[in-house]
Amino acid sequence: MISVIAYGLTLGGILYIISIGFSFTFGTMKIVNYAHALIFTIGGYILYATLPRIGFYPAAVLAATLGVIPIAFIIERFVIRNLYGESVDLTIIATYAVFLIGLDVLKWIWGSNPLQMSDPINKTFTFLGTELPVYRMAVIVIALALAILIEIFLQRSMAGKIVIAGLEDKETVRGLGISVQRYFTMVFIIGSALAALGGVLYAPITVVEPYMGFQILMLSFAVVIVGGLGNWRGTFVAAFFLGMVMSVTGRWWGPASEVAVFAILAVSLLIHPIDI
Amino acid sequence: MGAAVCNWCKRLEMPIIVFAYLALIPLLSVNMASEIIIFSIYALSYNLLYGFMGRLSVGPMLFLGAGVYGAAMCCVYLTANPIACIAAGIVCGALLGMLLGPVTVRAAGAAFALVNMAFNQVGFFMIQTGLAGWTGGSDGKSLYFDPIGPLDFNKPNHVFGLALVCLLAAFFLMRRLTESPFGIIIKTIKENERRGNFLGYNIYGTKLLVYVITAAVSAFAGALYAIMFGYVTPSFISPARNIEVIFATLIGGRGNIYGSLLGGAIFILISSYLPNIIQRWELFFGLILLASVFWFSKGIPGIMDLFGPKKQDVNASAKGGLR
Numbered sequence: 001m002i003s004v005i006a007y008g009l010t011l012g013g014i015l016y017i018i019s020i021g022f023s024f025t026f027g028t029m030k031i032v033n034y035a036h037a038l039i040f041t042i043g044g045y046i047l048y049a050t051l052p053r054i055g056f057y058p059a060a061v062l063a064a065t066l067g068v069i070p071i072a073f074i075i076e077r078f079v080i081r082n083l084y085g086e087s088v089d090l091t092i093i094a095t096y097a098v099f100l101i102g103l104d105v106l107k108w109i110w111g112s113n114p115l116q117m118s119d120p121i122n123k124t125f126t127f128l129g130t131e132l133p134v135y136r137m138a139v140i141v142i143a144l145a146l147a148i149l150i151e152i153f154l155q156r157s158m159a160g161k162i163v164i165a166g167l168e169d170k171e172t173v174r175g176l177g178i179s180v181q182r183y184f185t186m187v188f189i190i191g192s193a194l195a196a197l198g199g200v201l202y203a204p205i206t207v208v209e210p211y212m213g214f215q216i217l218m219l220s221f222a223v224v225i226v227g228g229l230g231n232w233r234g235t236f237v238a239a240f241f242l243g244m245v246m247s248v249t250g251r252w253w254g255p256a257s258e259v260a261v262f263a264i265l266a267v268s269l270l271i272h273p274i275d276i
Numbered sequence: 277m278g279a280a281v282c283n284w285c286k287r288l289e290m291p292i293i294v295f296a297y298l299a300l301i302p303l304l305s306v307n308m309a310s311e312i313i314i315f316s317i318y319a320l321s322y323n324l325l326y327g328f329m330g331r332l333s334v335g336p337m338l339f340l341g342a343g344v345y346g347a348a349m350c351c352v353y354l355t356a357n358p359i360a361c362i363a364a365g366i367v368c369g370a371l372l373g374m375l376l377g378p379v380t381v382r383a384a385g386a387a388f389a390l391v392n393m394a395f396n397q398v399g400f401f402m403i404q405t406g407l408a409g410w411t412g413g414s415d416g417k418s419l420y421f422d423p424i425g426p427l428d429f430n431k432p433n434h435v436f437g438l439a440l441v442c443l444l445a446a447f448f449l450m451r452r453l454t455e456s457p458f459g460i461i462i463k464t465i466k467e468n469e470r471r472g473n474f475l476g477y478n479i480y481g482t483k484l485l486v487y488v489i490t491a492a493v494s495a496f497a498g499a500l501y502a503i504m505f506g507y508v509t510p511s512f513i514s515p516a517r518n519i520e521v522i523f524a525t526l527i528g529g530r531g532n533i534y535g536s537l538l539g540g541a542i543f544i545l546i547s548s549y550l551p552n553i554i555q556r557w558e559l560f561f562g563l564i565l566l567a568s569v570f571w572f573s574k575g576i577p578g579i580m581d582l583f584g585p586k587k588q589d590v591n592a593s594a595k596g597g598l599r
Contacts, residue, residue: 032386082570088385089332093526094569096334096519101562108556214516218397221390255406262394266379269391273382 002130004251005244010136010205012243013143018198019220019227019235020150021191027167027230028184031083034095035075036195036220037213038102039068043196044203044212045106048115057120064200065193072192076185099213106210114207139201146194147236154232163187167230219246219258222265290444293537297440300541306432307504308548313439314500316540317446319524320533321493326522327530328454329486330466331384334518335392338399339491341513342369343498345403345411348419348508353410356422358429358438362499369495373488381483384469396515404510416509419502435504442500446493450533453489462486463531519565520547526568529575538576 018040025033046064054060079098083091121135154160162183165173173180199213206212219242227238242261250257300309322336346368347361354364380391403411411417421429429435453459461482464472473479502508511517520543528539546564550557572579 026386030386032390079566089326089330089389090569090573092332092334092386092389093519093522094566096522097562097565097569099562100519100565101559104556104559104562108559211516215397218390218394222394225387225390255401258401259398259406262398265391265394269383269387270379273387 002128003132004247006127006130006132006136006140008244008247009140009240010243011246012240013140014198014202014205015216015219015223015243016143016236016239017146017201018195018216019223019239020146020232021188021194022217022220023224023227023230023232023235024163024167024187024191025080026224028163028170028187029080029084030088031080031091032088032095032221033080034092034099034217035079035102036192037217038099039072039075039192039195039213040199040202040216041106041208041210041213042068042071042102043199044208045110046196047200047203048110048117048208051117051120061197061200065197068196069189069193072189075192076188080188081181081185103210110210112210114209116207117204119204135204142201150232159183159186215258219261222261225265226268290448293444293447294440297443301436306436308544310432310436310439310504312541312544313436313443314497314504315521315524315544316537317439317443317500318494318497319521319528319536319540319543320446320450321490321497322521323525323528323530323533323536324450324453324462324486324493325490326525327532327535328459328462328466329483331381331483332389332522333380333392334389334522335394335396335515336490336494336521337513337515337518338392338396339369339372339494340498340501341396341399341403341510342372342491343495344502344508344512345498346495347499347502348417349410351419351421351502352417356420357424358421358503359424361421361502362496365495365499365502366492369498370488370492372495373491377484377487377491381480381487393515393518396513396518400510400513400515403513411510412508414510416507418507420506421503429503430506439500439504442496446496447533447537449493450536454533458482466531523561523565523568526565526573527575529577532575532577535575535577542576 018036022033022036025031025036043064046067047060050063050067051057051060054063075098079094083094086094119133119135121133121138123134124131125134125137126132154164162173162178162180166180166183170180198216202212202216223235223238223242226242227234227236242264245260245264246257249260297309297313300312304312318336318340321339322333325336326332343365347365350361350364354360376395380388380395383391404414408414423429427434427438429438454462461472461477461479464477465479465483469479498512501512524539524543525536526539527542528535528537546561547557550560554560568575574581
């Protein structure tokens with residue numbers, strides 16, 4: 001029972017780290033960013049490539065998280081920025097195309113076989129008679145720390161306040177003479193770095209493969225919808241709630257874990273429909 | 277085009293389509309021509325949802341897969357009569373559409389696209405793992421269909437004939453549907469849903485009906501795929517393949533039924549021949565897709581307009597403003 005709860009919290013933490021960037025892009029620019037899944041996957045691959053050379057796990061995590069920033073910048077500059085004001089369907093197709101291009105480049109470099117990674121800490125501790133891996137607990141701590149940092153960033157800094165205002169009403173913020181574009185770019189890049197961090201943290205739990213982002217994207221979309229559009233606190237609650245749902249149903253019957261998440265998504269859409 | 281020319285075209289369009297596909301046989305092969313035809317049926321159904329109603333779904337493979345697996349399960353467990361199997365596939369797709377439609381059509385835009393993708397992922401998972409005992413899991417199942425009288429659908433020529441007849445039926449259905457008053461309501465949903473509601477039309481019912489028709493016709497194409505290939509694998513329902521039909525619709529021109537035929541043929545040709553020339557064909561496919569979003573979002577008809585005689589486009593400024 002305890003191990004189920006712990007796994008649920010770990011999944012929830014990873015889902016939160018990935019979804020927060022997706023949530024901000026969706027909330028501020030109204031763009032469904034498929035390339036987010038690509039960034040997530042690239043994070044996992046950079047970790048795989050750098051870990052044997054550096055040898056020190058936290059340094060490799062940092063390398064992967066910072067390494068995707070130029071890629072995110074290129075995607076933002078040449079694709080996302082040109083999509084402002086386009087209709088939603090074209091933005092989805094364009095970011096999907098970026099996803100396909102990136103996927104093929106990844107396959108070109110590393111091949112399409114799944115790559116296994118080992119647990120970087122590889123220690124367990126006993127809590128109430130249950131053995132738990134330290135690594136998974138570390139993931140939960142990192143997620144909570146990030147949630148607090150994001151809260152401080154949004155509430156205390158000028159940039160954060162502008163982003164919150166942009167979530168509410170972009171036009172009025174622009175009317176006040178603030179160049180919203182710059183802040184949205186910043187949020188996009190921070191979100192992408194966090195997506196890569198999510199990929200890095202998720203990689204040792206599963207395997208690194210080109211399509212790993214595909215499934216995660218659907219889950220983080222469910223998190224964003226269930227948590228409420230552009231509501232970063234809702235995203236936090238929904239991530240841990242859905243992580244727990246996945247863990248509990250997965251214990252009962254493996255294939256049911258995703259189905260349960262999407263069933264909750266369907267109920268949430270029935271209760272209040274979204275049209276963006 | 278004048279009205280007289282249009283009438284003349286319409287009377288001859290069915291023979292022209294038949295002739296065009298027959299001409300493909302010596303150029304390519306019978307199997308490739310059948311694949312193009314079946315994919316075009318799928319593209320036609322998707323065009324109704326995306327091109328005419330303006331709802332981008334990133335999960336049409338779910339309904340194609342429902343047709344494929346409906347027909348295959350009917351063939352394996354009930355009867356190997358191909359006509360009964362096609363009917364089973366269509367019923368499966370339509371029932372799935374009726375089940376999911378009330379949830380999905382309430383969403384629009386990005387939410388609609390991704391909810392469909394989520395259901396597609398669930399369907400893929402159920403076929404591959406959840407119901408692997410019946411569907412054969414990732415190994416799939418091979419099928420054998422009984423001949424009906426002189427028709428034996430294990431022969432490529434007979435499959436081609438069946439596919440062509442089915443394409444004409446689907447094409448006729450789509451033409452009648454989009455040119456009817458009902459079709460005008462469908463286009464109203466794309467242009468201005470709220471105004472359609474205000475005028476007293478049953479917008480929710482229309483959306484649901486279009487969703488179910490799309491599901492049923494996609495499943496029809498799926499059932500034909502099952503007959504043509506003679507085996508099923510979960511790749512027929514894989515969410516990673518959704519982009520194929522979106523590409524075909526975009527490149528052929530959204531909201532244009534001839535565009536679906538053209539786009540379907542172009543996609544099958546690209547996906548069959550490009551890998552022979554360039555190993556990393558998905559990279560080029562992505563680049564074509566990106567280019568078509570940024571520069572040719574009207575597809576090939578839009579490109580042809582650039583070279584053709586200048587037409588007065590009354591709606592151009594209004595459309596730009598409504599985005």
